[in-house]
Amino acid sequence: MNKRFSYTIPQMTRRLLRIAAPVKGLLIISTLASILGNLAQIGLMSSGALLLLASQKLIPANPALCAAAMAGCAVVIVAGRYTEGVISHAGAYRLLADMRIQLYRTLRPLAPACLIDREKGDILSIAVSDIETIEFFFAHTIGPLFTVILLPCVTLLLALHFHPLFAAVLLPVYLVVSLLFPLIAVRSGRKVGMEYRQRLGALKSMVLESVYGLRDIQIFGWGPRRLEQILRQNQQINRSAHGLTLHRQTVSSAPTFFIYLARILILAVASHLAATGSDQVAGTVILSFAATASFSSTQSLTMVVSNLLETYAAAERLFQLEDTPPAVSHPVSPKSCGPIRQVEFDRVNFSYAGQSKPVLDHFSLLLNPGDKLGIMGESGIGKSTVLRLLLRFWEPDSGQIRINGIPLEEIDPQELRRRIAVLEQDTFLFQGTIAENIAIGKPDATLTEIQTAARRAGLHDFISTLPEGYDTPMGEMGSRLSGGERQRVGIARTMLLDPDLIVMDEPTSSLDILREKELLYTLQKACSDKMLLLVSHRPSTLTGCTRLIRLEHGKAVPV
Numbered sequence: 140m141n142k143r144f145s146y147t148i149p150q151m152t153r154r155l156l157r158i159a160a161p162v163k164g165l166l167i168i169s170t171l172a173s174i175l176g177n178l179a180q181i182g183l184m185s186s187g188a189l190l191l192l193a194s195q196k197l198i199p200a201n202p203a204l205c206a207a208a209m210a211g212c213a214v215v216i217v218a219g220r221y222t223e224g225v226i227s228h229a230g231a232y233r234l235l236a237d238m239r240i241q242l243y244r245t246l247r248p249l250a251p252a253c254l255i256d257r258e259k260g261d262i263l264s265i266a267v268s269d270i271e272t273i274e275f276f277f278a279h280t281i282g283p284l285f286t287v288i289l290l291p292c293v294t295l296l297l298a299l300h301f302h303p304l305f306a307a308v309l310l311p312v313y314l315v316v317s318l319l320f321p322l323i324a325v326r327s328g329r330k331v332g333m334e335y336r337q338r339l340g341a342l343k344s345m346v347l348e349s350v351y352g353l354r355d356i357q358i359f360g361w362g363p364r365r366l367e368q369i370l371r372q373n374q375q376i377n378r379s380a381h382g383l384t385l386h387r388q389t390v391s392s393a394p395t396f397f398i399y400l401a402r403i404l405i406l407a408v409a410s411h412l413a414a415t416g417s418d419q420v421a422g423t424v425i426l427s428f429a430a431t432a433s434f435s436s437t438q439s440l441t442m443v444v445s446n447l448l449e450t451y452a453a454a455e456r457l458f459q460l461e462d463t464p465p466a467v468s469h470p471v472s473p474k475s476c477g478p479i480r481q482v483e484f485d486r487v488n489f490s491y492a493g494q495s496k497p498v499l500d501h502f503s504l505l506l507n508p509g510d511k512l513g514i515m516g517e518s519g520i521g522k523s524t525v526l527r528l529l530l531r532f533w534e535p536d537s538g539q540i541r542i543n544g545i546p547l548e549e550i551d552p553q554e555l556r557r558r559i560a561v562l563e564q565d566t567f568l569f570q571g572t573i574a575e576n577i578a579i580g581k582p583d584a585t586l587t588e589i590q591t592a593a594r595r596a597g598l599h600d601f602i603s604t605l606p607e608g609y610d611t612p613m614g615e616m617g618s619r620l621s622g623g624e625r626q627r628v629g630i631a632r633t634m635l636l637d638p639d640l641i642v643m644d645e646p647t648s649s650l651d652i653l654r655e656k657e658l659l660y661t662l663q664k665a666c667s668d669k670m671l672l673l674v675s676h677r678p679s680t681l682t683g684c685t686r687l688i689r690l691e692h693g694k695a696v697p698v
């Protein structure tokens with residue numbers, strides 16, 4: 140296999156067919172409809188030939204019957220195409236929905252450790268446009284593949300029936316057009332297909348980043364240079380698209396030569412047979428018409444193959460993401476830890492991939508009931524890393540983290556998420572109302588519960604001043620709220636979960652001194668009965684802590 144690619148074409152085809160298994164019935168019906176429609180096309184051309192011959196009295200057939208057969212075939216062609224299109228798309232779109240759900244399930248255990256280095260726009264591109272591209276495989280490939288085997292067989296049988304010489308000249312042409320060309324097309328075009336999809340993903344990433352970073356781009360006058368970068372990306376995409384078009388045109392035009400060659404060969408055989416005394420006028424006419432119909436279908440296979448290049452490139456990108464091993468494993472038989480009373484880091488060593496110096500070096504820490512522990516230290520020393528390990532986003536290289544004496548890796552991750560709440564530098568708000576945003580950790584919460592949580596977070600009075608109260612829409616990413624208000628939504632979320640331990644990472648870093656004071660006061664009141672692990676390099680944020688440690692050279696030093 141080519142090292143550039145992670146999967147061979149047969150491997151990907153098998154995997155795509157496994158994905159298609161739930162709509163097998165629909166795909167079989169659409170394939171049968173496609174075959175029927177294509178056979179009817181041969182039928183239409185052949186009965187057309189018969190009509191011509193009968194009208195000239197060259198064969199003893201009823202012209203009216205031939206015309207009726209032609210009309211019948213035309214109806215079957217239309218019905219076949221319609222059925223194939225409707226049924227295959229119904230199946231394909233169901234599969235696309237399944238694939239998107241499956242991708243979401245894949246992303247969950249990968250986040251955040253395995254996705255941190257991936258561009259968000261690229262993931263978006265896989266989730267939306269790559270999956271959309273795979274539709275082509277389900278809706279437009281399986282039918283033509285069967286057709287391309289069946290139609291040449293039927294035409295060759297017809298040729299054999301008239302004279303073996305006809306079959307002898309047609310067989311090599313079919314082998315070239317139906318087998319050799321598609322294989323060459325796939326092998327020669329995989330790289331260009333992959334390049335195009337990758338560049339498309341990169342461009343989407345860049346555009347997404349530019350939209351998110353629009354404020355900074357404007358503030359720092361970076362617009363013209365950013366535009367230049369996007370234009371460069373665009374040019375690269377255009378180059379790849381041009382390569383893809385060239386490839387598509389080549390593979391769709393090349394078979395035409397062989398198709399004309401086949402017609403010439405049929406006439407040459409007919410002339411030879413006439414010259415040698417075995418007249419085959421009827422055979423020649425019928426075969427010419429039938430071969431034309433069969434070639435029009437087999438020729439479309441090259442187009443299918445050429446479109447498949449993008450499909451396989453899209454599938455490869457999806458499968459690569461799906462096959463990424465998660466950074467942490469799910470416990471085989473998850474244990475319940477019960478209400479958190481104790482958290483212990485026991486000689487934990489940790490470094491991120493590619494780092495030569497460990498972030499944590501024999502780091503030990505004990506957290507007991509009621510503890511409100513503050514972790515301080517210089518920027519980049521590893522404070523957030525301590526929290527990420529406790530939340531099991533990454534796993535220690537050695538040493539152990541235990542909750543109530545149970546190793547973290549054995550505890551049910553769902554229970555862990557319920558018992559430990561997190562408040563970060565900024566609270567991400569989703570589209571939806573303010574009530575829905577507070578309740579994301581407990582979607583079945585009643586309005587009274589949401590209001591109680593908002594009161595504890597010091598947010599209720601503010602919400603009451605809004606004309607739509609708890610039903611106020613948040614706007615894109617909570618753009619309607621200030622940094623402090625967003626953090627209070629985060630606290631309200633935490634309060635609604637009623638966790639045993641609250642982990643906070645620089646919760647006040649985006650606030651001015653006045654807002655910080657207000658928020659800390661709220662936090663102290665709201666979290667008085669909780670264990671707290673608070674990370675900050677601002678001493679003012681840590682004033683309410685009962686115990687402080689400083690992180691130095693990967694170790695905890697009491698303050």
Ligand SMILES: Nc1ncnc2c1ncn2[C@@H]1O[C@H](COP(=O)(O)OP(=O)(O)OP(=O)(O)O)[C@@H](O)[C@H]1O
Pocket residue numbers: 255491492494498516517518519520521522523524525676
């Ligand atoms: N995903 C990652 N991959 C590689 N290195 C990382 C990753 N995340 C953090 N680091 C590095 O690990 C070190 C510790 O990072 P960490 O975020 O824990 O520091 P911190 O003390 O919380 O910093 P700050 O106070 O500035 O937020 C830093 O040198 C940082 O660059």
